[in-house]
Amino acid sequence: MSDDLIEIISTLKPDEHRSFRVFINHRRGKKERKDLALFDFLVKNKKVHKNDLYKKFYPESNQNAYHTLRKRLVKHLISFIALKNIEEDTTNRSFMLNLVSLSQYLFRKKRNRMAWKILSKAEKLAIKTKEYLILDSIYYEQIEKSGTEFSPPLQSILDKKNKNRNLAVMSDKANTINQLLRHRMSEFSSTKKNFNLNELLNEELLKNVEDMELGSDPKFINNVISVFRATVIAGGDYLLFEKFVLEKYHTLEEMNRFDRYNHYYKLNILYIISHTFFRNFKFEESLNYLDQLYRNMLLYNKVHFEEFNASYLILISMVYAYSGNNNLAIQILEQIVSMPPHKLEIQQRTICRLNLAVLYHQVKNYHKAIQVLMQISHTDKWMKKNFGKYNALKKQVVECIIHHDNGNLDFVETRLRFIQKSYSDLLNHPEYEREKLFFRLFRKLNTDPNVAEQENFQKDLVRLKKLGFRETLDLQIISFYAWLESKVKRGVYYDTLIELIGREKERYLKNEIS
Numbered sequence: 001m002s003d004d005l006i007e008i009i010s011t012l013k014p015d016e017h018r019s020f021r022v023f024i025n026h027r028r029g030k031k032e033r034k035d036l037a038l039f040d041f042l043v044k045n046k047k048v049h050k051n052d053l054y055k056k057f058y059p060e061s062n063q064n065a066y067h068t069l070r071k072r073l074v075k076h077l078i079s080f081i082a083l084k085n086i087e088e089d090t091t092n093r094s095f096m097l098n099l100v101s102l103s104q105y106l107f108r109k110k111r112n113r114m115a116w117k118i119l120s121k122a123e124k125l126a127i128k129t130k131e132y133l134i135l136d137s138i139y140y141e142q143i144e145k146s147g148t149e150f151s152p153p154l155q156s157i158l159d160k161k162n163k164n165r166n167l168a169v170m171s172d173k174a175n176t177i178n179q180l181l182r183h184r185m186s187e188f189s190s191t192k193k194n195f196n197l198n199e200l201l202n203e204e205l206l207k208n209v210e211d212m213e214l215g216s217d218p219k220f221i222n223n224v225i226s227v228f229r230a231t232v233i234a235g236g237d238y239l240l241f242e243k244f245v246l247e248k249y250h251t252l253e254e255m256n257r258f259d260r261y262n263h264y265y266k267l268n269i270l271y272i273i274s275h276t277f278f279r280n281f282k283f284e285e286s287l288n289y290l291d292q293l294y295r296n297m298l299l300y301n302k303v304h305f306e307e308f309n310a311s312y313l314i315l316i317s318m319v320y321a322y323s324g325n326n327n328l329a330i331q332i333l334e335q336i337v338s339m340p341p342h343k344l345e346i347q348q349r350t351i352c353r354l355n356l357a358v359l360y361h362q363v364k365n366y367h368k369a370i371q372v373l374m375q376i377s378h379t380d381k382w383m384k385k386n387f388g389k390y391n392a393l394k395k396q397v398v399e400c401i402i403h404h405d406n407g408n409l410d411f412v413e414t415r416l417r418f419i420q421k422s423y424s425d426l427l428n429h430p431e432y433e434r435e436k437l438f439f440r441l442f443r444k445l446n447t448d449p450n451v452a453e454q455e456n457f458q459k460d461l462v463r464l465k466k467l468g469f470r471e472t473l474d475l476q477i478i479s480f481y482a483w484l485e486s487k488v489k490r491g492v493y494y495d496t497l498i499e500l501i502g503r504e505k506e507r508y509l510k511n512e513i514s
Helices: 004-010 014-027 034-044 050-057 063-088 093-108 112-129 132-144 154-191 197-208 212-216 218-233 238-254 260-279 283-297 305-322 326-337 346-362 366-375 380-387 389-405 409-422 430-447 449-453 455-468 475-489 493-513
Strands: none
Touching (some): 004 034, 014 034, 014 063, 034 050, 034 063, 063 093, 093 112, 112 260, 132 154, 218 238, 238 260, 260 283, 305 326, 305 346, 326 346, 346 366, 346 380, 366 389, 380 389, 409 430, 430 455, 455 475
């Protein structure tokens, strides 16, 4: 049975554990604090049963006292997390709510002039940032205080509230359209039907919105792009998506729709464009938009810099790696993995370490590659939960390839047997014929390295290429194939990879012209 308190605590990082201890002690100093002791115990014991907790903190089995203790700890956690969210919020929402709270305090203290000034400031900021729900609460507050000194005319407040209600309805429709698009895209993915992104978007706009201005709202467009991108990542057409996202971005730019209040969405779209160019083998174009992304990250006192910096560095390192500049890519990734915990999410750190292990392997530094892999202490179950089963499988492949080239053949054989057992449902599915063939070839190679010279092995490798590169290209799949091809040619893996990328890039981009 799950414990909600343990689940809340599990969301906190180690540095946040320390911050919470400081927070709770500052609020109410005691030499011995049972609520803090309960917190520390649950941090270390995530699977403890509730009955054991009663006995741990109240040997006399006083359940009422224990539940009072839990409630006190939950209350402190809520306050801590709320304060943390305010500190980390870069969207101005928390600031606006704090202004409303300050105005309420000033009204209670009969400081009406200052209270109305603060409330007006919150209103202007909510209008600029299009926070219609917060704006509605601001107008509610103004109506409630409309009889006080320095109040604007009640009718003017009511008129603004009614106008805002229409905008709030429009915002709600935008959210509805996003969910409808998400559903439609899911249908297209399952049926493998072709579709036109612009036609699909315009169709939903016409059905649900009378005012087409929504189609040029940065927040709305960013959300639409994110919906479409999720489907493309799952196996869609990156070339088609590239045209769509570029058109939307440049339309917003030409209409001067970006400003400091929606700057986050501009940065996110620039990142998506950069990543899309990377996936389409257009490395120079990707670097160009990454440069634009970085320059925009520096604007407005670098308000969103930390949010995008790690993603920017990870992507630019991969662009360098696959365009032949492996050493620079390694330097960047080494810089990222040394970042303090608060600047890098656990998932991002895992991706960086895995990428770094791959790049060390590509320069034949197998010892360092294995060292970095050992720093990824997460279980296979954790990888599946956080990255999906297919990406967890790719991680297993990377480990096996590195250990094979380091001569750890027995380890690889054991791991390959584990993979084929643990991922049997996936590998036995007809859609994963490519992966199943890859593992068969890998096991043969691991048993006898000379098998790569045999005609049957080479015929299977040709078949694998046809299966692997049938529609859209995946750089990781190309990397795995290039590794096998380097064994056949007895060449250098990284050289084989860069040569293969060049060939497949030319073939792939012909689809854009045709």
